Amino acid sequence: MLDKNGIAKRIAQELQHGYYVNLGIGIPTLVANYIPEGIEVEFQSENGILGMGPFPEEGDEDADLINAGKQTITAMPGAAYFDSATSFAMIRGRHVQLTVLGAMEIAQNGDIANWKIPGRMVKGMGGAMDLVASAENIIVAMMHTNKRGESKLLEKCSLPLTGVGCVKKVVTNLAVMEIRDNGFYLVERAPGVSIDEIVDATDGRLIVPGDNIPEMEI
């Protein structure tokens, strides 16, 4: 079974040379720590930067330089700043190759819910709806089950949707799955996790292509 860093490490293997990548808040942010050696990628933060760098050293924080999580950051050499309309033009116009974000629920048809829980304080969708509606390649990074032990991979989302039929791949602490043929197509198991454990933790339709599902190499 993977921890949050393990999930991020596995997703980092999906990065390809020349990719512009948008990382959501939470586990997705950790992906930046595991860029495979020898490839060039740039991180976009939708509040208006391409070429986002690591957190600044103490004392070097700049109130004018933050990411979409409102955290102080740095800019890499070659970075660029732009306004919010240009930022979402990059996203809607499919200039950003990969979006990684967290979710509360995923449905087997690729629907995603990650912005609102009825009865609880609504904070807003921020840029999540624009991101999921347009991105070519969306990978969801999340735990397979919620804090109550209930599956987050469902036949249908119970929470208000963020986007419809948009998720392509899900990486959890238990498995890598692709959304295919109206189901979660099992691609890889996390180290030490059996197929049965994945079946038990998945409420939606899990497609298991044979008994030899490879274990992730991380």
Add this chain to the structure above:
Amino acid sequence: MAINKKVANVEEACKGIKSGMTLMLGGFGLCGIPENSIAELVKMGVNELTCISNNAGVDDFGLGLLLQGKQIKKMISSYVGENDEFERQMLSGELEVDLIPQGSLAERCRAAGAGIPAFFTPAGYGTEVQGRKEVRMFKGKPHILETALEADFAIVKAWKGDSSGNLIFKATAKNFNPLMAMAGKITIAEVEELVPLGELDPNEIHTPGIFVQRVFQGAKYEKRIEQRTTQPKA
């Protein structure tokens, strides 16, 4: 001859803002917010305001200050977390809230300034945001119709400006500011540094002065940081 937009101070800049008006306020979180003008709105005591701003500040800074005085009737934003007073007023029904996807919010401001009354976007299709909006297929994909957002006043904050109203923003403090500057019937720009005419390189202007009606240098800037994140010195 350049047209002079310079006003003496924040009081003069905010003249004419009245209760019940719709205001756009630039900034993302507390980054790039027009803090001098917000303080002046608190002083003026205008209320029943509709505020279009990506966020609603924190309890004791940014638009949170206007919420404290119950000066806002309605917020149009994409994300409003991190603010207890906001939550209280929203749950009690005192405050009306319209949540809009961030990219749609930005484009709706830009569209208003660009004379485009509405546009289709895929963001929000199949969600609560769709509501009764018109849906149309383009290239086999459903899109929803979003309309331009206008405002009586747009209040933006820039790093540098000149008396012509030309503006340059710094780093990610740019965010919604250039778009809202385009959308306001009257646009007020407060700047950290008002430089003499001719000093800004025309090649490097972000917002051309045509979009700005009033410009002034803010008396002081606190520039509060919402999430201070650092790593130890190497």
